Amino acid sequence: MNNTRFATAIHIMTLLADTPDEWLGSDFLADSININPVMVRREIGILQNASLVITRRGKDGGTKLNGPSKTIHLDEIYTAVRNNDILGKKNKNPNPKCKIGKQINKQLDRLTEKTDQLVEDFLREITLADFTKRF
Amino acid sequence: MNNTRFATAIHIMTLLADTPDEWLGSDFLADSININPVMVRREIGILQNASLVITRRGKDGGTKLNGPSKTIHLDEIYTAVRNNDILGKKNKNPNPKCKIGKQINKQLDRLTEKTDQLVEDFLREITLADFTKRF
DNA sequence: TTTAAAGTAACAACAATTGTTACAATAAGA
DNA sequence: TCTTATTGTAACAATTGTTGTTACTTTAAA
Numbered sequence: 001m002n003n004t005r006f007a008t009a010i011h012i013m014t015l016l017a018d019t020p021d022e023w024l025g026s027d028f029l030a031d032s033i034n035i036n037p038v039m040v041r042r043e044i045g046i047l048q049n050a051s052l053v054i055t056r057r058g059k060d061g062g063t064k065l066n067g068p069s070k071t072i073h074l075d076e077i078y079t080a081v082r083n084n085d086i087l088g089k090k091n092k093n094p095n096p097k098c099k100i101g102k103q104i105n106k107q108l109d110r111l112t113e114k115t116d117q118l119v120e121d122f123l124r125e126i127t128l129a130d131f132t133k134r135f
Numbered sequence: 136m137n138n139t140r141f142a143t144a145i146h147i148m149t150l151l152a153d154t155p156d157e158w159l160g161s162d163f164l165a166d167s168i169n170i171n172p173v174m175v176r177r178e179i180g181i182l183q184n185a186s187l188v189i190t191r192r193g194k195d196g197g198t199k200l201n202g203p204s205k206t207i208h209l210d211e212i213y214t215a216v217r218n219n220d221i222l223g224k225k226n227k228n229p230n231p232k233c234k235i236g237k238q239i240n241k242q243l244d245r246l247t248e249k250t251d252q253l254v255e256d257f258l259r260e261i262t263l264a265d266f267t268k269r270f
Numbered sequence: 271t272t273t274a275a276a277g278t279a280a281c282a283a284c285a286a287t288t289g290t291t292a293c294a295a296t297a298a299g300a
Numbered sequence: 301t302c303t304t305a306t307t308g309t310a311a312c313a314a315t316t317g318t319t320g321t322t323a324c325t326t327t328a329a330a
Contacts, residue, residue, distance in 0.1 A: 001222060002136070003223050003224060003319085005223060005318095007223060007225045008226060011229065015235055018234075026276070032235060033226055033230070034230050036319080036320055036321070045277075045278090056329095057276045057277075058274070058326085059272090059275060063276090086254060087136060087141045088142060089137065089139045089142065091139050091146065095166060095169050098166075098167040100146070100153060101169070103270050104149065111209075118254065122250065126246075131246070135235055138287060138288085139287085140287095158306095160307090162306090171289055171290070179308095180309090191307080192296045192297060193296045193305070193306055196305075
């Protein structure tokens with residue numbers, strides 16, 4: 001993850017958790033994170049797809065958590081925004097004539113899968129409420 | 136990690152482990168991975184800094200493992216090539232006037248550190264010999 | 271009907287990754 | 301000592317990924 005998407009997403013979620021009854025607008029959220037409101041709306045789109053938040057359009061619109069923060073787990077946020085494996089990308093065309101080139105991507109997949117699973121399992125044990133408690 | 140550096144590094148290490156007594160050249164390694172020899176030499180430079188391999192310049196030069204593959208652990212390769220945190224980058228200037236903006240990066244650091252440690256601990260339990268056994 | 275918000279497309283700017291060429295430094299071996 | 305093959309690395313090009321911005325449509329409250 002050579003990007004700020006998890007940081008942005010968990011920042012949004014933390015703000016939403018802080019005032020769970022209010023519809024917070026992208027301008028307000030953007031001002032706390034100090035990024036462009038369009039970026040915020042894009043990230044909110046992802047969080048919506050994952051059913052982590054609900055939004056309302058039009059005047060007085062905004063975004064809220066889709067449930068109590070103690071029922072939301074950090075792995076849900078992570079898997080929603082992640083776009084790479086922890087160990088990175090595989091090389092595209094390792095040489096099939098080489099005994100190692102032929103197998104490497106399969107073996108890397110095994111390792112990648114275990115590694116990713118490990119992190120998800122860890123983040124699943126942490127709720128958004130746990131995270132926000134420290135603020 | 137939105138790059139192929141771990142994949143390239145472990146591919147190199149696997150090839151070296153396969154013929155531990157030979158000096159393998161960057162052309163040979165590049166041909167198995169199917170990337171440019173310069174990329175291979177660059178990655179070997181990193182592996183050298185981490186004392187994972189030794190190289191010899193000049194005619195009949197090349198690279199070898201710096202020790203038996205059962206004494207090399209995958210976390211050593213991972214930490215040598217990693218250049219990002221698993222949870223990604225932090226936003227640079229969260230708003231210090233906001234109670235959450237003010238704290239977010241500190242709290243993210245806590246989480247990031249635990250997550251990275253988890254993966255390193257996992258990879259430390261796997262030797263290069265374990266990995267290469269399956270080829 | 272007015273107003274303020276989300277949603278999103280299009281594009282621009284910037285950063286990271288990967289590929290390539292070229293050449294200096296080095297070391298083996300004739 | 302000379303030839304040859306290799307690493308090391310700088311410089312740059314090409315590609316891809318990330319972030320920022322503008323502008324406009326859609327939506328819903330009041």
